[in-house]
Amino acid sequence: MSLITTDIKLVADSLSKEEVAAIPTETVYGLAGNIYSEKAIRSIFRIKQRPLFNPLIVHLPNADALRDVAKEIPAMAKALADKFWPGPLTLLLPKKDTVPDLITAGKPTVAVRVPNHALTLSLLEQLSFPLAAPSANPFGSISPTTAEHVANYFKDAFPYILDGGPCSSGIESTIIGFNEDGAIVYRYGSLAIEDIEEITGPVQEYIRDEETPDAPGMLLRHYAPSTSTILSNDIDKTVSEHVGKKIGLMLFSHSSKADHIVTQEILSASGSLEEAASNLYAAMHRLDQQQLDIIITERFPDKGLGRSINDRLQRATHA
Numbered sequence: 140m141s142l143i144t145t146d147i148k149l150v151a152d153s154l155s156k157e158e159v160a161a162i163p164t165e166t167v168y169g170l171a172g173n174i175y176s177e178k179a180i181r182s183i184f185r186i187k188q189r190p191l192f193n194p195l196i197v198h199l200p201n202a203d204a205l206r207d208v209a210k211e212i213p214a215m216a217k218a219l220a221d222k223f224w225p226g227p228l229t230l231l232l233p234k235k236d237t238v239p240d241l242i243t244a245g246k247p248t249v250a251v252r253v254p255n256h257a258l259t260l261s262l263l264e265q266l267s268f269p270l271a272a273p274s275a276n277p278f279g280s281i282s283p284t285t286a287e288h289v290a291n292y293f294k295d296a297f298p299y300i301l302d303g304g305p306c307s308s309g310i311e312s313t314i315i316g317f318n319e320d321g322a323i324v325y326r327y328g329s330l331a332i333e334d335i336e337e338i339t340g341p342v343q344e345y346i347r348d349e350e351t352p353d354a355p356g357m358l359l360r361h362y363a364p365s366t367s368t369i370l371s372n373d374i375d376k377t378v379s380e381h382v383g384k385k386i387g388l389m390l391f392s393h394s395s396k397a398d399h400i401v402t403q404e405i406l407s408a409s410g411s412l413e414e415a416a417s418n419l420y421a422a423m424h425r426l427d428q429q430q431l432d433i434i435i436t437e438r439f440p441d442k443g444l445g446r447s448i449n450d451r452l453q454r455a456t457h458a
Contacts, residue, residue: 141293143286143300144362147258150301151265161275161289163303164254164264166227166311166329167282168289169198169418170297174208180271186241186296189278194244196229196312197251206251208249208269210235213317218338225255227308227329231354233314239399242271250354252312257399258303274311275300279361281427281455284309284420298422309417310447315342325354327447329416337427361454362420364427367435370449370456377435384432389422391415391437402429412444419448423455 141161144150150160157179159172173182180392183311184191197208202220205212209232216230224435225236234249243249251269254260256274263270274282275289283289284306293445315335322339326334336342366387371377378386378397386405388395395403404422406415437454439445 140295141290141297143290145258145302146260147265147301150299151262153298154262154270156268156434158299159186159297161283161286161293161300162259162272163286163301163306163389164198164259164272165306165308166254167284167306167309168275168286168300169196169270171198171270172265173271174239174242174271175237175246175268177239177241182297183229183271183273186293187273187276187278189273190223191241192244193278194250195242195273195354196355197238197242197249198259198263198270198272199251199253199404200266201225201253204253204269205232205251208235208238208251209233211277215286215317215322215339216272216315218316219322219335220253222338223330223334224253224265225254225260226253227312228252228335229314229326229328229354231314231325231391244352246275246353248316248353248449250314256303258301262301273355281423282311282362282420284424288420291354295327305421307417309419309421310444310451311356312347313447314356315339316345316354318343327405327450329444329447331443332446334442340373343394344369346389362423363455364434364456366425366427366431366434368436368456370438370452371435374435374437381435382434386428386447387429387431388433389426389436393437402426402430411441412442412448416441416444416448 308329
């Protein structure tokens with residue numbers, strides 16, 4: 140079993156020897172490796188069973204390090220970094236030639252962010268290289284938000300899991316790129332688009348390419364439990380269509396009085412979309428461990444972080 144530890148130096152030494160390690164961020168736990176080590180990066184793809192055409196996010200210790208990996212930094216990108224870093228914002232920028240094509244899946248752009256987690260920022264400051272860190276889960280599965288989630292997935296596939304406690308934001312970063320017309324959202328995430336638009340003006344929505352995605356986390360089926368899962372606009376009606384099955388519900392703020400329910404997860408009794416996002420993956424993990432026949436999840440209000448939650452739920456339920 141991987142050692143769960145809070146010893147930053149132990150993990151830094153391992154990463155410096157081209158090993159990979161799980162690290163905490165404010166969004167989800169990542170499976171990290173030196174971006175300049177082909178051995179480490181290929182280990183990430185192998186351990187996750189992630190296809191090589193799917194790019195990785197590069198994690199930096201601070202905004203000043205952006206010049207080490209990005210060839211161009213548009214004024215709008217700098218304004219977003221100044222406002223939201225450290226934080227759950229990933230910027231898609233033209234890469235320097237020194238950034239390996241393995242990181243970017245051969246694309247001319249690199250996805251970069253500064254994570255808002257004290258332990259991982261301390262780790263990054265100790266290293267002489269940035270870290271690539273996709274989510275620390277098997278490709279397509281529910282993302283991990285605790286060290287225990289990572290350990291349950293991977294057992295002893297790598298030496299160390301840096302334990303930073305439960306992730307505060309709970310879903311992945313928002314990915315923003317740029318063209319001559321302004322900002323483009325490549326992936327909805329823990330930073331609401333409305334907050335980004337206060338700086339950029341209206342953002343465009345990127346049309347997904349399943350064969351050669353330009354940014355991480357863009358495939359249609361992703362973040363999925365092993366239990367069959369349905370996204371519903373009418374919980375009671377959907378429950379009535381599955382009588383006789385062991386049903387678990389995942390709901391926003393109110394419980395259901397429907398019959399035949401084995402268990403229910405309420406993501407935010409106060410109706411907070413931020414709290415619901417923070418609790419989303421942990422609730423999915425709990426439901427997925429209960430030998431249910433089916434999970435039925437409620438569609439969330441399509442605004443703010445509700446839009447990001449719905450994005451994850453749509454991909455978790457995509458056949």
